[in-house]
Amino acid sequence: MSSTGPRARAECAARERLVVSLLRETDPPVTRDGDLLRITLPAGVLGVRARVISPTGHHRFGPDMTLDDRAADHDAVVAAVLDAVAAPPGHAALVADSVRRTARYLAAPPRREPDPTRAAEQALRLGHPFHPTPKSAEGLGDDDLATWAPELGASFVLHHLALDPRVVVSGGAPAPPTPAVAAHLPDGWTALPVHPFQARVLAGDPTLALLEAEGSARWLGPLGDPVWPTSSVRTVVDTVTGAAWKLPLRARLTHFVRTTPVEQARRAVDAGIVVDGLGALPAGFGVIADRGFATLDPAVGGERLAADLTVMTRAPFPPGGPRVLAALLEDGPGGEEPPLMADVRAAGNVHAWLRRWLAVSLLPLLRLFGAAGIGFEAHPQNTLVVTDASGWPTACWVRDLEGAHVRRDRMPPGLADDSPLVYPPAEAWQRLRYHAVVNHLALLVAVLGRCTVGEDALWDTVAATLAAVDDPDAAPWAADLLTSPTLPAKAHLRSWAVGRGEDPIYLDLPNPIAAARRAVRGGS
Numbered sequence: 001m002s003s004t005g006p007r008a009r010a011e012c013a014a015r016e017r018l019v020v021s022l023l024r025e026t027d028p029p030v031t032r033d034g035d036l037l038r039i040t041l042p043a044g045v046l047g048v049r050a051r052v053i054s055p056t057g058h059h060r061f062g063p064d065m066t067l068d069d070r071a072a073d074h075d076a077v078v079a080a081v082l083d084a085v086a087a088p089p090g091h092a093a094l095v096a097d098s099v100r101r102t103a104r105y106l107a108a109p110p111r112r113e114p115d116p117t118r119a120a121e122q123a124l125r126l127g128h129p130f131h132p133t134p135k136s137a138e139g140l141g142d143d144d145l146a147t148w149a150p151e152l153g154a155s156f157v158l159h160h161l162a163l164d165p166r167v168v169v170s171g172g173a174p175a176p177p178t179p180a181v182a183a184h185l186p187d188g189w190t191a192l193p194v195h196p197f198q199a200r201v202l203a204g205d206p207t208l209a210l211l212e213a214e215g216s217a218r219w220l221g222p223l224g225d226p227v228w229p230t231s232s233v234r235t236v237v238d239t240v241t242g243a244a245w246k247l248p249l250r251a252r253l254t255h256f257v258r259t260t261p262v263e264q265a266r267r268a269v270d271a272g273i274v275v276d277g278l279g280a281l282p283a284g285f286g287v288i289a290d291r292g293f294a295t296l297d298p299a300v301g302g303e304r305l306a307a308d309l310t311v312m313t314r315a316p317f318p319p320g321g322p323r324v325l326a327a328l329l330e331d332g333p334g335g336e337e338p339p340l341m342a343d344v345r346a347a348g349n350v351h352a353w354l355r356r357w358l359a360v361s362l363l364p365l366l367r368l369f370g371a372a373g374i375g376f377e378a379h380p381q382n383t384l385v386v387t388d389a390s391g392w393p394t395a396c397w398v399r400d401l402e403g404a405h406v407r408r409d410r411m412p413p414g415l416a417d418d419s420p421l422v423y424p425p426a427e428a429w430q431r432l433r434y435h436a437v438v439n440h441l442a443l444l445v446a447v448l449g450r451c452t453v454g455e456d457a458l459w460d461t462v463a464a465t466l467a468a469v470d471d472p473d474a475a476p477w478a479a480d481l482l483t484s485p486t487l488p489a490k491a492h493l494r495s496w497a498v499g500r501g502e503d504p505i506y507l508d509l510p511n512p513i514a515a516a517r518r519a520v521r522g523g524s
Contacts, residue, residue, distance in 0.1 A: 169294070194309070
């Protein structure tokens, strides 16, 4: 196979993710000779050629690596890194599975998709830049991918489960059934859309079988228009109406089994209520809210089955062709420049482009956190970009309110004190900094910098933008970002190695914004 073929590119991406994660999370002894980094590990000295060194750890390496100065193949590098974090032996197979699926997505023939929103959602082929298995999908087989994987352009028809109203728990405003479903639904009953994979998983569930026998549940089968999956795999969009639902999947995608406990659904609905109470949002900033949920009452079927069936109704995509940021920042399937660079180059000035993006993304996030105490999980896969014909960013939309959070010291009227949306102030600020700055902004700056003027110059622009903030609600948080020596980051590799994906290990990263501010002041 060619060294530039899909399999080779998938393996190279996996090695790079493992090594950058190792460097970020374990701080091993490293010596540098020009572009050669020699990393001392228990298995030997790993040699890598650095193409780009990033202040936030988004390094880029050449494809060839060595162990003790001898050429090391892919499996040897994987084994050396996993050994360094004491990962169980079976974890190498998980890395291999993610690589194999990544290669399949990279090899897929290009599709002509006229909808820019769907095209971007289904173009996230490599996944999280700091996860050891970004395309793992434990529970989904290879045949399932062709049917349900967004990376392969999937679309399919949802199954539906009808429930007697006496066994239903709901919140907010769940969407009414479509006409095709309503025609088969007993009066007063609730229809839960069910992903075909999940319908297969639940086909033999004894509790559901008992409810069917008692007459409280009824499978209606596949009904309605086809839907297509977003980059999350489990959120689906109706091809005709644009209606969207977040569905549970009993499959482990990266860290998590993607089911939805009722508490998480309540958090999202509470967040939507808080957003509705905010009034006009900052110019250029929007929220795609989760409007309601419905599921089987846990008191009837148990917590696990309820989580297996919880359906969340999400607001449709806004107009303007919004595109998911994560896909725009990823190299093309053949190693091409990330798609966002076409917009930046059309605009003609990367610093001005970044300032405009900050004006509709980070600055509104800080303002809302200060004014209303609400923060959003605005990482790249939850952030949508709208640009005009000249490539300039005009709007930022955030989604997935299951990850939203409200500071306990800024409780909005009407929100229950025991809402799962409420967090201690320090934890809420940690979450916002991690998702919006470490996950989102650091990746954006790394990509823009690598393709244009370098990261340091762009972090100077970020620091100058934050230093100019005079909004009293946003200013204290901007000042914290300018002065805090560190930022919080999840240690994905170590958390994955020890089975703490749902209770991740955090670490402190040097804050590039504060470093840029110090550098500017020192040179003035």
